[in-house]
Amino acid sequence: APEVVTVGETMAALRATGPIRLGPAMELSVAGSESNVAIGLARLGHRAAWVGAVGDDAFGALVLRTLRAEGVDTTHTRTDRAGRPTGLLIRENGIGDLARVGYYRTGSAGSTLRDHDVLPALDPAVRILHLTGITPALSESAAEAVLAAADRARSLGILICLDVNYRARLWDPVRAGEVLRPLARFADILVASADELHLVSDESGLDEDGAVAALLAQGRREVVLTRGGDGASVTTADGTVTAAARRVPVTDVIGAGDAFVAGYLSGTLDGLDPEARLHRATATGAFAVATRGDWEGLPGRDDLELLDRPAGT
Numbered sequence: 001a002p003e004v005v006t007v008g009e010t011m012a013a014l015r016a017t018g019p020i021r022l023g024p025a026m027e028l029s030v031a032g033s034e035s036n037v038a039i040g041l042a043r044l045g046h047r048a049a050w051v052g053a054v055g056d057d058a059f060g061a062l063v064l065r066t067l068r069a070e071g072v073d074t075t076h077t078r079t080d081r082a083g084r085p086t087g088l089l090i091r092e093n094g095i096g097d098l099a100r101v102g103y104y105r106t107g108s109a110g111s112t113l114r115d116h117d118v119l120p121a122l123d124p125a126v127r128i129l130h131l132t133g134i135t136p137a138l139s140e141s142a143a144e145a146v147l148a149a150a151d152r153a154r155s156l157g158i159l160i161c162l163d164v165n166y167r168a169r170l171w172d173p174v175r176a177g178e179v180l181r182p183l184a185r186f187a188d189i190l191v192a193s194a195d196e197l198h199l200v201s202d203e204s205g206l207d208e209d210g211a212v213a214a215l216l217a218q219g220r221r222e223v224v225l226t227r228g229g230d231g232a233s234v235t236t237a238d239g240t241v242t243a244a245a246r247r248v249p250v251t252d253v254i255g256a257g258d259a260f261v262a263g264y265l266s267g268t269l270d271g272l273d274p275e276a277r278l279h280r281a282t283a284t285g286a287f288a289v290a291t292r293g294d295w296e297g298l299p300g301r302d303d304l305e306l307l308d309r310p311a312g313t
């Protein structure tokens with residue numbers, strides 16, 4: 001059985017080298033927050049499975065081929081036979097490391113995810129269920145599927161990690177809060193950026209520390225706060241540990257959050273303490289930032305050590 005199961009939509013991704021209206025060359029890859037995490041874990045030697053649905057089309061074949069080539073288990077992934085396409089993400093480069101992202105995913109195969117896609121993938125041998133706040137934004141059935149998965153995981157004793165990952169292009173904060181708050185109550189490990197905390201907090205008007213304390217009091221085991229280039233922290237019943245971001249040249253920040261989560265969960269699987277988990281997470285995040293693509297530059301075990309070695313050795 002896989003150690004980690006993740007659930008979401010993975011799309012074909014077109015990366016344009018200039019403004020799309022000028023007809024630039026485009027590079028084809030795949031993108032999906034949850035499969036980025038699965039790839040990150042697989043590269044670090046863990047058994048990771050991705051559950052989702054793809055269209056019966058060449059993009060769907062690309063998604064499956066890519067994930068399988070990366071050693072991600074796709075046993076429970078469904079190919080939609082009703083003619084719905086694989087979703088598409090278009091990325092247009094802006095100035096510097098800024099990029100504009102657009103989706104063609106309404107009515108996609110991936111958005112039809114439902115609970116009987118996900119539940120068969122969960123058995124007691126699975127250690128972590130990884131969910132994001134993207135999947136429940138895709139459709140009613142996808143929202144039900146992640147909630148059902150969280151409920152089943154809890155009853156099987158599987159650790160649940162929820163990365164809030166708010167996507168403003170998919171829904172508004174009010175609706176997101178209504179759906180994510182009940183889901184977050186299942187999370188053992190809650191990952192959020194500081195400005196996403198309000199989407200999962202039951203009380204409003206609390207400052208950051210207050211919101212984190214309330215989440216722990218309500219049963220979250222760990223609250224991980226990410227701050228991009230300013231690092232990250234994890235708060236548990238034993239207190240808060242913080243880590244600075246690693247200093248690397250910034251090439252492409254998309255996917256850095258997913259890489260961070262992959263490193264963090266890898267540390268969790270290896271039984272590392274909070275400080276060491278963050279150390280690994282900031283390392284995997286740094287690889288994503290320093291390389292082009294959402295997942296292409298994610299490190300293997302040997303690469304991780306490179307980052308801690310003094311220059312020139």
Ligand code: KDG
Binds near residue numbers: 033258
């Ligand atoms: O986390 C990086 C993602 O933005 C990307 O891979 C696409 O899953 C994605 C999304 O829905 O934005």
